[in-house]
Amino acid sequence: MDHFLYRDGQLYAEDVPVAEIAAAVGTPFYVYSTATLTRHFQLFDDALDGTDHLVCFAMKSLSNQAVIKVLADAGAGMDVVSGGEYYRAKAAGVSGDKIVFSGVGKTVDEMRMALEGGIRQFNVESEPEMVVLDRVAQSLGVVAPITVRVNPDVDAKTHAKIATGKSENKFGIPISRAREVYAMAAKMPGLKVIGIDVHIGSQLTDLAPFEAAYLKVAELTEQLRSDGHEITRLDLGGGLGIPYARSNEAPPLPSDYGALIKRTVGHLGCEIEIEPGRLISGNAGLLVSKVIYIKEGEDRQFMIIDGAMNDLIRPAMYDAYHDIDPIIESVPGAEPAKYDIVGPICESGDTFAKARVMTEVKADDLIAFRSAGAYGAVMASEYNSRPLIPEVLVNGDQFAVIRARPTYEEMIGRDTLPTWL
Numbered sequence: 001m002d003h004f005l006y007r008d009g010q011l012y013a014e015d016v017p018v019a020e021i022a023a024a025v026g027t028p029f030y031v032y033s034t035a036t037l038t039r040h041f042q043l044f045d046d047a048l049d050g051t052d053h054l055v056c057f058a059m060k061s062l063s064n065q066a067v068i069k070v071l072a073d074a075g076a077g078m079d080v081v082s083g084g085e086y087y088r089a090k091a092a093g094v095s096g097d098k099i100v101f102s103g104v105g106k107t108v109d110e111m112r113m114a115l116e117g118g119i120r121q122f123n124v125e126s127e128p129e130m131v132v133l134d135r136v137a138q139s140l141g142v143v144a145p146i147t148v149r150v151n152p153d154v155d156a157k158t159h160a161k162i163a164t165g166k167s168e169n170k171f172g173i174p175i176s177r178a179r180e181v182y183a184m185a186a187k188m189p190g191l192k193v194i195g196i197d198v199h200i201g202s203q204l205t206d207l208a209p210f211e212a213a214y215l216k217v218a219e220l221t222e223q224l225r226s227d228g229h230e231i232t233r234l235d236l237g238g239g240l241g242i243p244y245a246r247s248n249e250a251p252p253l254p255s256d257y258g259a260l261i262k263r264t265v266g267h268l269g270c271e272i273e274i275e276p277g278r279l280i281s282g283n284a285g286l287l288v289s290k291v292i293y294i295k296e297g298e299d300r301q302f303m304i305i306d307g308a309m310n311d312l313i314r315p316a317m318y319d320a321y322h323d324i325d326p327i328i329e330s331v332p333g334a335e336p337a338k339y340d341i342v343g344p345i346c347e348s349g350d351t352f353a354k355a356r357v358m359t360e361v362k363a364d365d366l367i368a369f370r371s372a373g374a375y376g377a378v379m380a381s382e383y384n385s386r387p388l389i390p391e392v393l394v395n396g397d398q399f400a401v402i403r404a405r406p407t408y409e410e411m412i413g414r415d416t417l418p419t420w421l
């Protein structure tokens, strides 16, 4: 559920007409709903009610300072995957003991930054990383709390580019070698083993792979305890999917997911952490764009819009589907049209949808891509020298620009000429 609904024939973001935002900031832009962000966080928090837990928002899905602040104020911790994300979390006021550091390639500088600024735990993904973290922690005279990310070798049944829990993926250590690796960690004075971490992929629309992974984690918890390790925290990752197409069957709800967690690992008495990203931010955002031209092709119509693959790369990168709606609601009974919806970039991959049947639109009309909050703005680039597009946050009847569109001067201002030119 989200807060982008039609009222009196036009699309609103909470209590603000989307057209009003477009008039104020220009197109294209992203707009996020505070109510949707907090509602989705709350669904997870409620789903784990009765167990000691922390819901850590996977910031990589949407990392604007204002969004982090909204979720942190609601009680969320943060899952970060880079020094930049750690810096963003701290800058938004998140305390170090609510920040979890994930990722396969943490550098010495990133480790030092987190150890100095405070960290809830590092999710360590390899033996070499463990060796380096131990050394960095000792050099600072501190002890780094860690979990080891295990790769349970389960098929998440999602897009290959976002599956992370199979043995062929670069993530974690094989669960079959976990006992050996934990034994090694226990001997390192700069590390304190506190738990186990697992994350098997993103946009999972079925609970079965989670269940398979969590059962393996439960078994491993008991083995590690019998080996003498204190396992008090389980980080179960993120990955619960969202409905991108209103015609599709809805994926499982956070409440079903929470029940599954309690059923599979609840008896272990561990503190539970989860790291949802997409389910919190995905349906909390729209990408709003304007139609530039309707172009008649030989056997199709092209809708050429001012948004492009540099603004929203998911269709080009993951063959992703987004529902696309006009800002002015279609009148019942109106004859639909069929479009290939494309951006202005000089690549055929700059295609958002093919043969999409939707309300007829004309030049200058506004359209909205739904479910664009996650992995949208954060993956944007300035390819084709198209400045990063603005982000807007709505809260009830108020809206504010939370990242402004850079001017061309600002865009090129980071380039510098070498002295010899």
Ligand SMILES: *Cc1c(COP(=O)(O)O)cnc(C)c1O
Pocket: 058, 060, 061, 079, 102, 103, 199, 201, 202, 203, 237, 238, 239, 240, 275, 276, 277, 278, 279, 374
């Ligand atoms: C990407 C990622 C997440 C979030 O995944 P979603 O599908 O957005 O919920 C959580 N944890 C880790 C380690 C990740 O890499």
